[in-house]
Amino acid sequence: MIWALGAAGLALAALAVLLLGGRSRLVQIAGALVFVALGGALASHLLLLEHPAPARLAEGLGALSPTRIMAGIMLGAVAMLALEISSAGEGGPSAAAEALFLILSVAAASALCTNSLVVAAGLVGLLMGAVWVRWQRVAGPQLSVRSVARQAVVATGCLLGAAAVVPSVRVGGAPPLLEAILLTGAVTAVLGVFPFSGWPGVIGRLGHSELAFWRLLLLPTGALLEARLVAMTTSAVASPMRELLIGLGLATALFWGMRALLGPDQGRYPRTLACDGGLICAGIGFGTLEGLSAAMVLLVCHWLGGAVLGPDETSRPRLVGWIGMSGVPPFGGFTGRLLVVLAATAFSPVVSGILLLASGLQLGASAAAMRSSLSPRTAGALRWSQVVAVALAAGTLVLGVVPVTAVHLLMGFRP
């Protein structure tokens, strides 16, 4: 407890440094590194203790029960943000964005610790609502930003609705399919998969650095929320919920894979990320170890490589990032997609075929992006600050040959 309180207090101090330091590069790096060190102390506290995941959803405000995988994923997200800050140029995340990210990471971690749907609804609403307000202020009154606001309201509303009808919470019964639909609606809204996948259209108007909110925060939160909800509901609810999630994940992967392949180079990375969001959704929906591992590998792949895939990046970092993301063996993107297909083989050969098709579309999109990365227009000298980004992107190349158990360990997951 002393560790946790100390870490929280010092983290607030680091946050103040970030807020007051403005865009001073040294202050930003120092503040971020201090925050990561403190997060490490907090995470070690959580990781060393055994906190069994709650078996069932609780009524009312429930209880907070931190899990190791939550600590691992949230620590990873904050660490990646710190590295992204240290490697970004002038177009990197602003101090306000960093401060908001750090505050929201606490909300996300709390949402993933609770076994109460009401508390989760409030925290998810806060998380997504804050991201919407931020994007609304950055992009101005774009109609496409509205889709993010809708996602926030739908996620909150579905979780609240589920709180009223889930049998483990309420006496009496609602049809399990209704409960499954409500929980699926919440998960898909947070993950940004069909029918709530309008967010990639927003990114083009915001700038690449704003994508960090989705890539590092909302996507992992949605993935973990999905895994927790599937585990905490009864089998009568979990079964249709998993089928819905697999179906919607596949539809998202196919649609955004096609859009990534055929669309302009400007918005190719957000579309690829949306496609992988569908694969993550389906992977966790399979409910097997391979599916969960696939989700983790894909998340890490985007954490490592996503920062350098903006349209303004110079050719070399982009090329390295796209190669890692492409799905060419033995790199990280390939391993993640292979694991999803392996998870699907026990489910249905048709589903495996659809997943292979989506992977093929992504491979084509990555090839097109690599070709444009080699054009003289994007060529430029490598800045010293980009070395970290290139090293991170190179991590996607290595990720494919790293044992999956190492990824489990990194994420705090012990099967």
Next chain:
Amino acid sequence: MTTGLLAAAGFVGSAVALLSVGPRGLAASALAMGLGLGGVVSLTGGVPSFAVLGGVGGMACLLILALGRLPVIASARWLLGNTPVVGRERVFDVRSLRLLAGVGGLLAARLLSGHLAAGTVSTQGPAFACLFAWEVGVIRVATGRGPSDLAMGAFCLAMGTASFVLLSSARGTLPWVSLMVAMAAVPLVLLARSAPWETGS
């Protein structure tokens, strides 16, 4: 007889929320929903349950009206920045669109309410009012033209959920239900005077 009347009051409150437009409409909606659904939950929870939903609705109504008198606060502009309006031609006016969707929602709520068991309440009427409030929230979100519509949608969703929970088991649930509806009222108050993103008929 009383049950039917209270359920009808809950339905009317939700219908006001379905068709209201503008900041004053939002204030009236919050009050109507609070009083209407408060009456429904008083069937099992008595005065405390009514006081929670009615109080939150009334307080939200007062705050929306009060903030309108103090333009210096302008919480929506402070939160979202300036929001110029985009014109868009539509086949139906937004109220007509909501009305059409509301008729569908009415039928769906009527059908679904027979399949939901709300604790000890055996009649369909109260569950129907809760479900319709929830559907109004969905309709407001789906047809929303701006932040205030979305905030109203979230408020309706929270009120529908809260009334169903209180109807099922009022004992022990009152504290967290109060917290839930109060939190849903905050964005409604803050964003009630935000400009719509789009206009058009």
